[in-house]
Amino acid sequence: MERDLYESDHHLFRDMVRKFVAREISPHREKWESNGLVDRSAWTAAGAQGLLGFAAPEEFGGGGTTDFRYRMIVMEELCAGDAASFNAGLSVQDDLALPYVLDLGTAEQHERWLPGMCAGTAIGALAMTEPAAGSDLQRIRTTARRTDGGWVLDGQKTFITNGILADVVVVFARTDTAAGARGFTLFLVDTSLPGFRRGRKLEKLGLRGNDTAELFFDKIELSDADVLGTVGGGFGHLMDRLPRERLSIAASSTASAQAVFDRTRSYVSERTAFGQRIDGFQNSRFVLAEISTELDIAWAYLDRSIRLLNAEELTAVDAAKAKWWMSDLQQRVIDRCLQLHGGYGYMLEYPVARAYADARIQPIYGGTNEIMKEIIGRDLVR
Structure with a gap:
């Protein structure tokens, strides 16, 4: 499907990002997955290339634009370059941590953190989830208690993306046990402070880098x-x-599904079975036809949602629909593509196998897809 989302400046930007991914990111994927950690040099290289902090003002080293299409291009090219782990880290930096600092931060907080976050020398994380509180955030136990000199923060968080590398963490804490939903406050925590401690680097099914x-x-x-x-x-x-x-999760899901589909089309056109190409079988063509159609539909809704986000008109319901449907679609697309690879699809040396494991988190984080359906359902019957 021809998409009309992008303009000439975006196409020039895509060429630059594609070359950057091929040069600085894709060659190191295997090492990063083995180490369970992306090298900091990749972050600083991304910052130097202008791939971080798009929405931050230029005075802090940012791009000075709120146009989400640039972020979308970065996600598409990282997924096309088999760099899902680095894509996940950048998404937390630019779509979660940085917007909190940018939108809510004071002038002092901007001066302190934005230059490093744009340069890749300060990596950010968002700490909400706890061992006993996932999607139900009102059950969190991390507290910040008022003192004469400020606050004392106590508690723990888990499943924190960028948690090992993070230099600054946006922490969600309870500050008033009697105030209900008004009893929570966000804090910017410098990870060099006394009392901050990292626990285990968690071993995951996917996104192992x-x-x-x-x-x-x-x-x-x-x-x-x-x-x-x-x-x-x-x-x-x-x-x-x-x-x-x-929306960032939905965008990443769609970009990943498209990348796997594109690789699968090439695979089935080159591999043979029973004396003919795999894409010569009717079943293969039907599967490809189904996936192609579903992806066209996904891109149409996603592009509409990106336009709404750029116009500051994206609603919670719009985003919930995109997140659950596109992350579920990602599972279906990759599963069928893996099947078309046969036994090779189960081998981790093939990108489709890694994508299969990487994709499984998408319906879970950012609020489970069951929560997304609840948001949509409540809006329909309120």
Whole structure:
């Protein structure tokens, strides 16, 4: 399907990103997956190339644009380059952590963190999930207690993407047990502070090159200057920014599904069985036809959603629809593509096998797809 989402500047940008991925990212994938960690040099290279901090002002080294199409191009090219782990890390940096700092941060917080986040020298993470609180954020136990000098932060988080490398963490904490949804506050936590501790680098099914960790906060002393946004406004701040996060997941899912489909088309055109090419069998053609049609539909809705986001009109329901449907589609597409590879599809040396494992997290994080359907359903019957 021909997409009309992009303009001439975007096409020039894509050429640059594609060359960067081929030169700086794809050759190192195997090493990063073995280490469970992307080298910091990749982050600084991305920053030097202008691939971080698109929405940050130019004075801080950012791109000075809120046009999400540039982020979309980065995701598409990283997925096409078999770099899902690095894509996940960049998505947390640019679609989660940085928007919180940019939208809610003070001038002092901007001066302190934005230049490094744009340059790749300061890696960000978002810490919401806890061992006993996943999608149900109101059950979190991490607390920030008022003191004469500011705050004392105690608690733990888990499943934190970029957790091992992170230099700054946006932490969601309970600050008033009696205030309900108004009893939560966001804090910007410098990971060099006394009391901050990283736990295990978690071993995951997929995205094995991306660092995911447990984080511990042991009586960390914070000041009012570390509060991000308003005291008691943390839950609202999260809700306001979840649509972008969920659209980012939908975008990554669609880009990954497309990349796997494109590789599979090449594979079935080159491999033979029973004396003919695999794509010469009717079943193969039917599967390819089904996937191609579903991807065209996904891109149409995704492109519409990106336009809405750029216009600041994307709703929570729009984003929930995109997130659940496209992340589920990713599972179906990759599963069928793996089947077309036969036994080779089960071998990790083939990108389709890695993509199969990498994709499984998509319906889970950012709010499970069951939660997405609940959001949509409540809107329909309220």
